[in-house]
Amino acid sequence: MTTILVTGGTGTLGRLVTERLRADGAEVRVLSRHSRPYAVDLREGTGLAAAVAGVDTVVHCATTPRGGDEQAARHLIEAARQAGVRHLAYISIVGVDRVPLGYYRTKLAVEELIEASGLGWTVLRTTQFHDLVLRVLQSSAKLPLMLLPAGVADQPIEVAEVAARLAELATGPPAGRVPDMGGPEVRTLPELGRAYLRASGRRRPLLNVPLAGKAYQGFRSGGHLAPERAVGKVTFEQFLARRFPARG
Template structure:
């Protein structure tokens, strides 16, 4: 298999992508912002462009997993830096992880991800874009934060279809090993549940007592979530373990 650079290679998803690629025989290079990276890693900062060209030099494929709360700097400007280097060094394939339901949702982070998709699709570099639903860990983090309060504010009438990060990592590695296909089939977990149900389930597992306060999500963002734009469509593919299984095995064990 080709030489593969994984941006965000030391994060929750990137670490598992690196492992999945190695299982397939790839020579991997995990990009990290750390200026003194360990063996098998390379220093590069998408927020500033530092080290990006050096990180890209000599690789055939890039799996672009990096993201950051400062989404504009990393997800948009950082993607531009990455594509410039990729064109310069003749990268053959770039695989990008994105999010289900971002087309018509004005949530700023989603729009940054959509902009990054367009930059990649219009770059002239053969590409594959995989959209996934929210990871189990994101829903757990939300539930953990609100259930620390006696009155837990929970977005009203919003559902989620959380997905296993390991399953997404395996799919990204599979796509990186294949030919560029443009848009891959969206992936999501097997269980659709309301955020109220997710918060209740989490609270039961960690034995916290609280009352839920349903909070309406305003505007077009709220309308998109209430309409289920963040859920898999009929042509999507279900992968990995359910949210309930994740809670039992990852939190109780």
């Protein structure tokens, strides 16, 4: 039986990848900072050798915008090499090579570390998950006025669809950089904001706010979008309908 290690296996994506792999008959180990028996902080690397021992494939979902992803990747790659792991699959973000945002640069650096690792590897880039877009809108709606970056669109995708694709890739041979996954629709932020307000029953005036900086320009130019790869099926409204069931 194939043994697969999922880093970040208790997170939004990692949990669904784990469930999908187990449903397909794989033996799955879940690695996270607090999930025993493989409670490992990848930034430190302590206990990582035991977690990867006997593993055929690693699915690397663990990440944090607070920093440390590159160090974590170095520890994981070294442990995988020593354990004879044959396949390292990594989830990344559309636009990491086009939008000069600090977190995106880190994700790109991790991609490059994996590509140069000498391991068999697969990298899948996707657009932003519905869940992240919702959190951004909920945060904006805490103010009396809903402030949104002017001229920016997004292409949110259902995390379960990404999990299914990543699990499929993990159980196949190393494939290198595979085609991106984008959500079904490119929508402006005001459109997404109004959809959220309708679904949640909140009322807020929307205000588009021009921002400064190269990262903002990258988002305005659509560097984080993949309209030619709009392969997702679940729309943002369908996602919201599940999060905010219709009120009687």
